[in-house]
Amino acid sequence: MVDCVFRIGGEGGEGVISTGELMTIALARAGFEIYTFRTYPAEIKGGHANYQVRVADKLLLSQGDHVDVLMAFNEEAYQKHAKDVPKGGVIIYDSDSFSVPPSDHHILYPIPLTSLATEKIGIKLTKNIISLGVLAALFDVPFEKFAGLLKDRFKKKGDAVVQKNLQALQVGVDYVKSMQKRDSIRIGSGPRTAKELVLSGNESLALGAIAAGCRLYAGYPITPATDIMEFLAKELPKIGGYVIQTEDEISAIGCVLGASFAGTKAMTATSGPGFSLMTEMIGLAVVAEIPAVIVDVQRVGPSTGMPTKTEQGDLYLAVYGGHGNCPRIVMALNNVEDCFYGIQRAFNLAEEFQMPVIVLSDQYLGHRKATVPPPDLAKVPIISRRKPTPDELQKGYRRYKSTPDFISPMSMPGMEGGGYVAEGLEHDEVGYPAASDHENHLKLTQKRYGKFIEVEQVSNEMCRIHGDEHPEIAVIGWGSSEGVIREAVQMAKEKGISAGALHPKILYPLPLARIRDFISGTKAVIIPEVNYTGQFATLLRKRFAYDFIQLNKCVGLPFTPKEILDKIEEVAANVRTSRQPHATRV
Amino acid sequence: MSGPVVSLTPQEYKTEEHPIWCPGCGDFGVLASLYQSLSALNILPKDLTVISGIGCSGRTPGFVKSYGFHVVHGRVLPVSLGVKAANPKLTVIGVGGDGDGFAIGGGHLPHASRRNPDMTYIIMDNAVYGLTKGQYSPTSPTGYQAGSTPYGNTEQPLNPLAMTIAYGATFVGQGYSGKPKELTQLINRAIEHKGFAFLNVISPCITFNNTYKVIPAKLKEVPADHDVTNQAKAFELALQNDVVQLGVLYQVRKPTFEEGMHQVITKAQAASPPRLDEIFSEFS
Numbered sequence: 001m002v003d004c005v006f007r008i009g010g011e012g013g014e015g016v017i018s019t020g021e022l023m024t025i026a027l028a029r030a031g032f033e034i035y036t037f038r039t040y041p042a043e044i045k046g047g048h049a050n051y052q053v054r055v056a057d058k059l060l061l062s063q064g065d066h067v068d069v070l071m072a073f074n075e076e077a078y079q080k081h082a083k084d085v086p087k088g089g090v091i092i093y094d095s096d097s098f099s100v101p102p103s104d105h106h107i108l109y110p111i112p113l114t115s116l117a118t119e120k121i122g123i124k125l126t127k128n129i130i131s132l133g134v135l136a137a138l139f140d141v142p143f144e145k146f147a148g149l150l151k152d153r154f155k156k157k158g159d160a161v162v163q164k165n166l167q168a169l170q171v172g173v174d175y176v177k178s179m180q181k182r183d184s185i186r187i188g189s190g191p192r193t194a195k196e197l198v199l200s201g202n203e204s205l206a207l208g209a210i211a212a213g214c215r216l217y218a219g220y221p222i223t224p225a226t227d228i229m230e231f232l233a234k235e236l237p238k239i240g241g242y243v244i245q246t247e248d249e250i251s252a253i254g255c256v257l258g259a260s261f262a263g264t265k266a267m268t269a270t271s272g273p274g275f276s277l278m279t280e281m282i283g284l285a286v287v288a289e290i291p292a293v294i295v296d297v298q299r300v301g302p303s304t305g306m307p308t309k310t311e312q313g314d315l316y317l318a319v320y321g322g323h324g325n326c327p328r329i330v331m332a333l334n335n336v337e338d339c340f341y342g343i344q345r346a347f348n349l350a351e352e353f354q355m356p357v358i359v360l361s362d363q364y365l366g367h368r369k370a371t372v373p374p375p376d377l378a379k380v381p382i383i384s385r386r387k388p389t390p391d392e393l394q395k396g397y398r399r400y401k402s403t404p405d406f407i408s409p410m411s412m413p414g415m416e417g418g419g420y421v422a423e424g425l426e427h428d429e430v431g432y433p434a435a436s437d438h439e440n441h442l443k444l445t446q447k448r449y450g451k452f453i454e455v456e457q458v459s460n461e462m463c464r465i466h467g468d469e470h471p472e473i474a475v476i477g478w479g480s481s482e483g484v485i486r487e488a489v490q491m492a493k494e495k496g497i498s499a500g501a502l503h504p505k506i507l508y509p510l511p512l513a514r515i516r517d518f519i520s521g522t523k524a525v526i527i528p529e530v531n532y533t534g535q536f537a538t539l540l541r542k543r544f545a546y547d548f549i550q551l552n553k554c555v556g557l558p559f560t561p562k563e564i565l566d567k568i569e570e571v572a573a574n575v576r577t578s579r580q581p582h583a584t585r586v
Numbered sequence: 587m588s589g590p591v592v593s594l595t596p597q598e599y600k601t602e603e604h605p606i607w608c609p610g611c612g613d614f615g616v617l618a619s620l621y622q623s624l625s626a627l628n629i630l631p632k633d634l635t636v637i638s639g640i641g642c643s644g645r646t647p648g649f650v651k652s653y654g655f656h657v658v659h660g661r662v663l664p665v666s667l668g669v670k671a672a673n674p675k676l677t678v679i680g681v682g683g684d685g686d687g688f689a690i691g692g693g694h695l696p697h698a699s700r701r702n703p704d705m706t707y708i709i710m711d712n713a714v715y716g717l718t719k720g721q722y723s724p725t726s727p728t729g730y731q732a733g734s735t736p737y738g739n740t741e742q743p744l745n746p747l748a749m750t751i752a753y754g755a756t757f758v759g760q761g762y763s764g765k766p767k768e769l770t771q772l773i774n775r776a777i778e779h780k781g782f783a784f785l786n787v788i789s790p791c792i793t794f795n796n797t798y799k800v801i802p803a804k805l806k807e808v809p810a811d812h813d814v815t816n817q818a819k820a821f822e823l824a825l826q827n828d829v830v831q832l833g834v835l836y837q838v839r840k841p842t843f844e845e846g847m848h849q850v851i852t853k854a855q856a857a858s859p860p861r862l863d864e865i866f867s868e869f870s
Binding site: 197198199203207210211215216218234235237238239240241242244246247248250251252253254255256257258259260261262263264266280281283284288374375377411412413414415416417418419420421422423424425432433 | 602603631632633634635637640645647648651652653654655656657658661663664665666667668669670671672673675676693694696697847850851853854855857858861862864865866869
């Protein structure tokens, strides 16, 4: 069985990330499942960067709890990460950069990466490729996977560059032959033969948006969402779509509403600061009933916060942001594959219910890569907004007319007889301003909230349960924590604890029936969240008189399975001894 | 639903909604000229989108038979850009006041100017916040005294014409609501201009900043021999003190936003066939 975590650490801008990505794709091509995790510095060049890839011959749910092999390019990387390598783990380091005193705790492989690069190849930066040769040879990853990948990656730069890289790879392989292997890690080839894609969460989301029929993207660069815009800028025009880089996020959501009003499916993606700027126009989309998809790849806030670190801190803003009575749908994405299908569901919900859908991702999910099966375009049928019939257009079209399901047919410019004013003012059924009609305001507010009756049904359907369906110790999580929670629940069950997790995809409106059913009969419910106050737990407490136990982590990093397992075990022990459960901060 | 195209009379562009403006408001004149232009240019309501922000003039879409969008304060231009990107064939007319366009929404004007979407942007400039009862606006003169400036406005007014010429808007003109015939012609030219047409219309607020008596003396036609493609000369006209220039100061033909969009799509599709599975294959 293969389940191994590699971490590469060093100076930002010196190839740590690209070395990690090459390693990841080579392992995927070797037939393994992969799950990466990266943190990188906020500095443009310099600062500490690291890239982690977990590789296994089974489905991977999290980044793991420890590091099996650390590749340290400099002393800082060693100092920061050696503690995550348990006893008996492997540390490979550039012995030209620093030295490590001999120890029984770790298996150390000092390798003069820098001097090998400068002496054998003549280019210092080839130490990255040499290190890949070392990893390939030491852990028996098929050499041809690395060689083939380097050929693909560098062929545009010419044969000389390809040859230099292959030469560097061989230098690493040859060096290992002169060493004595003292660890027992062997990777070899994985079980998978079918071709899979290697995608980041952001890439998967962008592909899903294209599949959903999005043909206009407007956005403003912001970490960690920018790569969605860059991806779509390259891909959307190929199928007739377009990307506008606007002057700010207010303009971005303005473009999205304008395009959607004119009949084109449109999206913007941002992070906390940009999302804060957009809140006024979320209200406009609500009152004018315009489909819109707004992605928030969350990072640490408030204000500028920690732009390159992860947090689940924007849930309140997503659910409550904006003034007035302002119904919108809030979804959270769970894993890389789900980014593809989840964003399609977001477009469908926006179109069907003619309201803004806010999609929460985060830096942890947006920037990690995973192997995913080739997308199935038939899995989520595309839904488009209800349009007026010719009869409705001819006989005095009323844009906001009341209907049994509260959804009114939406015309678009170009349709004869469909003219109306999409009004930010409170309006009547036709669309005429009705800013002084008290009864009408109630009626139209009821219409806009009435759509929630059906959305809540969808919300109930879009939940997943992991582990026991009616557990003693329950976990309800949201967003990118799903895999970690699922792994923790499995570990708890292996220890004999009756544990199960519910993971809703739509957070607002809440799947009340499913949650009610899930928590009835449980002895304790844990709500793990990567934020300080427990924003989801607060939403739940509004609707359920239940003593939810919070587990909060607020250090800019995602949960590890063990952190959640520890809480499950502690709560299980408390339940057995009838002690009061209590909240924890990791 | 196709058939012989019959042009609408100016009257037929009116809707059932009646303007809420004060009697004597300059905006009535702008609206009347707009009806005239739409009729003269035979723009069908189904192909017309009128987009407005907040303020007295923001109510305009409700009075014009069209697809209207009454957006939030200051965001006429971003929403208009989205409409044009989605459907370049539409005639898009953005309308708003000096507060909407130069204060809260002022940050969008340089970017609309340089992007050059094929649309018309009409500012009804009354140099005051009429809807909130008379506070000074970005075009109010120094010394203007009202609710928020009880001791007189100490700030400099901005110059909408000089500003947009400097931003590189490809059409910059100015009209006066009291000269409806000339204004109609100006709106015609603005709509017919290929690119971003900025039209500042002096439209007095009879209630809070009645300038009907002082404006006529300041009006000055742009000289007949003025070369509208000369940016420096246009700038000179715009900077003349205490003069309200009437006419087109600057007009050049530059690639529009939609032409750029078309160019990018053509380039992308030449390199790769428009197929989703082709895109997927890049990631394995």
